[in-house]
Amino acid sequence: MIKANELEQFRSLLLTLQARLRGDVQDLTREALDNGQDSKTPTHMAELGTETYEQEFSLRMMESEQDILDEVQQALHRIEKGTYGLCQRCVEAGKPPGKSTIPKLRLKVIPYARNCVECERKRESHSHR
CATH class of the missing domain: 1.20.120 (Four Helix Bundle (Hemerythrin (Met), subunit A))
Structure with missing residues (x-):
C-alpha cells in the first residue's frame, strides 16, 4: 500500500x-x-x-x-x-489488495495509471485485435 x-x-x-x-x-x-x-x-x-x-x-x-x-x-x-495504486483489472479478477498493487515506479512515470504493467499489456493486446 x-x-x-x-x-x-x-x-x-x-x-x-x-x-x-x-x-x-x-x-x-x-x-x-x-x-x-x-x-x-x-x-x-x-x-x-x-x-x-x-x-x-x-x-x-x-x-x-x-x-x-x-x-x-x-x-x-x-x-x-x-x-489509488490498486490495479483495477487485478481487483476485478478478485486478487487480494497485496497482490493487486501498481508498482510505485510505474505510478511515478504514469501517475494516472489504472493497471499494473502485466494487466495493461493484456488490455493493449486485446484492443489491437
Missing part, C-alpha cells in the same frame, strides 16, 4: 499535471477554433490544405490531452476513495 506522505506526493504530481493539461487544452482549443482572424484568408489550395491539416492536428492533440486530463481526474478520485 501507499503511505500517506507518498499519497500526498502523487496528489501533488497529479494536480500539477492537471493544471498543465488544462492550459494545454485551452490553448489547443483556441488554436484549432481560430477562424483565421489573425491571418490572411488562404488564397491558394495548398494554403487551405495546410490550414486544414493544422486545425485537424490541433483538434487531435486536444482530444488526446483531454483524455489524459480525464484519466488524471479519475486518479484524483481514486485517491479520495482510497483505491
Whole structure:
C-alpha cells in the first residue's frame, strides 16, 4: 500500500499535471477554433490544405490531452476513495489488495495509471485485435 506522505506526493504530481493539461487544452482549443482572424484568408489550395491539416492536428492533440486530463481526474478520485495504486483489472479478477498493487515506479512515470504493467499489456493486446 501507499503511505500517506507518498499519497500526498502523487496528489501533488497529479494536480500539477492537471493544471498543465488544462492550459494545454485551452490553448489547443483556441488554436484549432481560430477562424483565421489573425491571418490572411488562404488564397491558394495548398494554403487551405495546410490550414486544414493544422486545425485537424490541433483538434487531435486536444482530444488526446483531454483524455489524459480525464484519466488524471479519475486518479484524483481514486485517491479520495482510497483505491489509488490498486490495479483495477487485478481487483476485478478478485486478487487480494497485496497482490493487486501498481508498482510505485510505474505510478511515478504514469501517475494516472489504472493497471499494473502485466494487466495493461493484456488490455493493449486485446484492443489491437
